[in-house]
Amino acid sequence: MLLSDVTSQELILLDQEWSNRETILDNLTTLLFEKGKIGDKTAFLHAVWERENISETGFEHGIAIPHGKSPTVKEPAFAVARLKQPIADWPTMDGEDNVSLVFLLAVPQGDDDGHLRLLSTLSLALMDENNVRALKAAPTIEAFLSLLDNHHAGTEKPLVNDTGQSIIVITSCSAGIAHTYMAAEALEKAGAARGIRVFSEKQGANGIEDAVNAGQIAQASGVIFAAALPPKGKARFNGKAFINTSVSEPLKDADGLIDRLLTHPDGMVNEAENGDRQASPNTLSFGRQIYQGISTGISYMIPVIVAAGLMMGIGQLLASTLGITDIGNNSYASNDNTLLIICHFLTLYGAMIMKFMYPVFAAYMAYSIADRPGLVPGFVGGAFAGGLHYTFWSVTGGIPSGFLGALILGALAGFIANYLNHHIRLHKHLQAMKPMLIVPGLSVLILFFINFYFVDPVFGGLNRFLQQFITEHGTSSTLTLAVIIASLTAFDLGGPVNKSAGAIAIGLAADHIFPLTARVLGIVIPPIGIGLATLIDRFIVRQRVFDDNLRVTGTTSLILGFLAIGEGAIPFMLKNPIITISINIIGAVIGALIAISLGSVQWLPLPAVWGWPLVQNLPAYLCGMGAGIVFIAFANVLIRYYFIKVGKITLN
Secondary structure (H helix, E strand, O other): OOHHHHOOHHHEEEEEOOOOHHHHHHHHHHHHHHOOOEOOHHHHHHHHHHHHOOOOOEOHHHEEOOEEEEOOEOOOEEEEEEEEEEEOOOOEOOOOOOEEEEEEEEEEOOOHHHHHHHHHHHHHHHOOHHHHHHHHHOOOHHHHHHHHHHOOOOOOOOOOOOOOEEEEEEEEOOOOOHHHHHHHHHHHHHHHHOOEEEEEEEEEOOEEEOOOOHHHHHHOOEEEEEEOOOOOOHHHHOOOEEEEEOOOHHHHHHHHHHHHHHHOOOEEOOEOOOOOEOOOOOOOOHHHHHHHHHHHHHHHHHHHHHHHHHHHHHHHHHHHHOOOOOHHHOHHHHOOOHHHHHHHHHHHHHHHHHOOHHHHHHHHHHHHHHOHHHHHHHHHHHHHHOOHHHHHOOOOOOOOOHHHHHHHHHHHHHHHHHHHHHHOOOOHHHOOHHHHHHHHHHHHHHHHHHHHHHHHHHHHHHHHHHHHHHHHOOOOOHHHHHHHHHHHHHHOOOOHHHHHHHHHHHHHHHOOOOOOHHHHHHHHHHHHHHHHHHHHHHHHOOOOOOOHHHHHHHHHHHHHHHOOOHHHHHHHHHHOHHHHHHHHHHHHHHHHHHHHHOOOEOOOOOOOHHHHHHOEOHHHHHHHHHHHHHHHHHHHHHHHHHHHHOOOOOOO
């Protein structure tokens, strides 16, 4: 593809004095509209900003490639702005480079193949630092276009002093577009300079491209997995030396990665054909496996929370529009209005779906560690954490271990299943019994005893202690009791401690002893505050401090927060429990104390937005709520930014 086929001299603007991202995107969109490439400027610009809010479009060398896919785009095209002065408010993958060269891509809706080809061609043309330097210095638009067209990134790199040696590279990134191709290109160039032929397979959004064949695999000295996602078909490389690295690392030191593969590989690939991973030496560290497991579990848990929250939200919103004010007690289930009955069961349906949040999280956390053998024990461990065993066993008064139990049981399920899968050896005629019977059977048996003798007593006991603490301090002074109720309401976002605090608070309110102000604020402040943090981080510290999954979850958490559903923020708590829980508690306490001190009172258990007009002294209530939300949002951004800078948190 010639890049000049999808742009023109009129769409390239050199040496502009624009100073911020909003101005650049607006002006380039206007240019595309004026040249007839798009039919609706507003609709296209909305699509561009939607993409910007998903993940960074800034790359290395001061390049940004924003893009939008919309029905209003008439034909694939891109516009270019070269800036006189680099701007620092454009989030980049490395968080450092100031952007000075912007390519805005317009792609018709449904043109996935054209979209990816355009992005990949442009990405490869821009990954050559010398070419980028030349583009930034091009004296004319004609010279600029010529540099784009004459850079044949896709041609095979000539080998220097051909050694007859070859390696394989598997690349993929979370978006499956630019870095997938750029990492492969960097390794191909580094290999060619050493006389090593590099066969690169791209596993991006367009599926597997340039798949390596059996002959290339047999010939190769090893494999580099430069991937943000689990590589597909890993068993093909059994017996080959390998290294694992991030998809961005080849852009920094491709030659060093090749040298590491040839001299100090991470181990030998040993992957079962059915996808069940066999342990190999020198793989990911224990801490990295835990971190990767948590990230994987959260990514699969998010749709459960979203689906549950959506069902509960629809049920509650419809009920409120039909005149129901006391949403919490579901008394409208016996109403003669069929629509209200449907609302009741929709709300219960959402609550039922939410029960599977921890089982799904723990199952996929274990899956990340042990692959398929970890799924069943992980799911069972998550069921224990959610307290489903108390329901099925008809145990009254049982206190589940909650999110801490899900973390521990999910990790243990993965490590136990992985260990058993690797160390149990059977005759070849009995091999089928191992994944279907022996590994899952032994894993869940071991988990039963771990949960029975350790997790439930320790973490269920911790939750029970907090319940008793609430009860014993139920007659404390006004502000002290407000601090206790707000803290424990915000502690586990709808978990057993939260519910215990709610039971005490509602009981005190029913006897007209103490209002529910602290309780209702403790419900809504954390999810709204965390959701807001994911939207404002790039404006506060000029980069993203949440990964792609958490940014999507943040929007959900924000919406659910207004509906008084705190579970939308649980993925943040699972990812960084100490940070998130501490900030949530402080924010909830700040909000409650300010609102109560200013004279706000809420006697009704209506924390959702439709209950706000029923609050006495609503301005004071909103003032306290706003203070708590702002504290949580800014604290999350600044603390995470600090830990990213010192290397304690990563976004990979």
